Amino acid sequence: MIAEPDFGSHEVEAAFLAFEPGAREGLLSLRRLVFDVAGRTDGVGRVEEALRWGQPAYLTPETGAGSTIRLGAPKGGGFALYVHCRTTLIAEFRAAHGDRFALEGSRAVRFREGEAVDEAAVGALVGRALTYHLR
Template sequence: MKKSVKKGAARKPRAGSSNPAVEAVFGAYPRSVKAKLLALRRLIFDTAKATKGVGALEEALKWGQPSYLTPETKSGSTIRIDQVKPEAGQVAVYFHCQTNLVETFRELYPELSFGGNRSILLSAGDKLPAAALRHCVALALTYHLNNRKTRRDRR
């Protein structure tokens, strides 16, 4: 007896699993950029596991960039990572520009470099500021949880 499979199940990978389209994008990056982006990817998944309320992450492509979503809990705002096109050897962690996330990061970590109100900029050749990035990623992955809590507290 065959098990029934939901339509679309084959196209959407399980959270945290390998997505061939994402793997192809990583494979196309220059070596130093790829190494930095893979380190960011590990940091995002590790932070999600360690952060209460986040649940499993889904890795997908949004605007052609590796993206990390919280579909199970809807706790967070999407995080995207990519190389910065006009700047060779620079990568960025992108956040939704209509949130106050980057503004918050700028206040907490003025030593980081920012791209307007939408990204943290990093050099592919420099060491990751891991502690600061983990905190920023955790804030993004719990953005909606924190907003829900704030709204409840105002009532």
Template sequence: MRSDPATPALPADVAAAFAVFPEPIRLRLLEARRLIFATAAGTAGVGPLTETLKWGEPAYLTEATGSGSTIRLGRPKSPQGMGAVLFNCRTTLVGTFRDQFPETFTFQGNRAILIDPSAPLPAGPLAICLAMALTYHRHRP
């Protein structure tokens, strides 16, 4: 895996959380992690991200600017074998993503975009969703 200067090294506790994911899911979620940092770097007003653990899962916060809603990476209880990009269920984010990308993603309720580790990551549409989450507090209804 090549190093990207825009993506910081994994903090030890976050690396340990990624290590428990089965390899195909871990690799796809690490790809999503790189996209989160790249999207944050390319989105005005987001600022630096805080990478930490929330509920034992890698989480990405806009603590410095308060511009966005927390994004987490994890696994849903079902369906098995999938990864997930999770969002605060009290936001309108997943509903907005569902309206904008009904054929692109599989959603879980109002909290997650499911990621199939056997399929390519839909990076373009996912980056749009991530940018919406990272700027949610600037544009929320």
């Protein structure tokens, strides 16, 4: 893993601080994973961290290679990684991993507080999201 990057803005940092501690820990691990995968994936370019719909979001503004990734805490608890619901990303993830992960429709992978993120599987999803428009 790479060192944790500075937050994209004070607003993004405040959004992370607003999450419940258990969810925040998981979301920060997903954040590190996004930057780690971006740094070792060809074609991604710089990743911009911003707020979208009040949630931390990760975009590829220079290359346009990726579909937006968002991080959030669902109302039912835990934490989640969201992708655009009109992509095939979650369907492909489901095909590769079956019912091993808690999925929300075509838009999210959900985790329980304290659950370790499978960096290989979720990292592959992140990599596909960050290069979605290069297919």
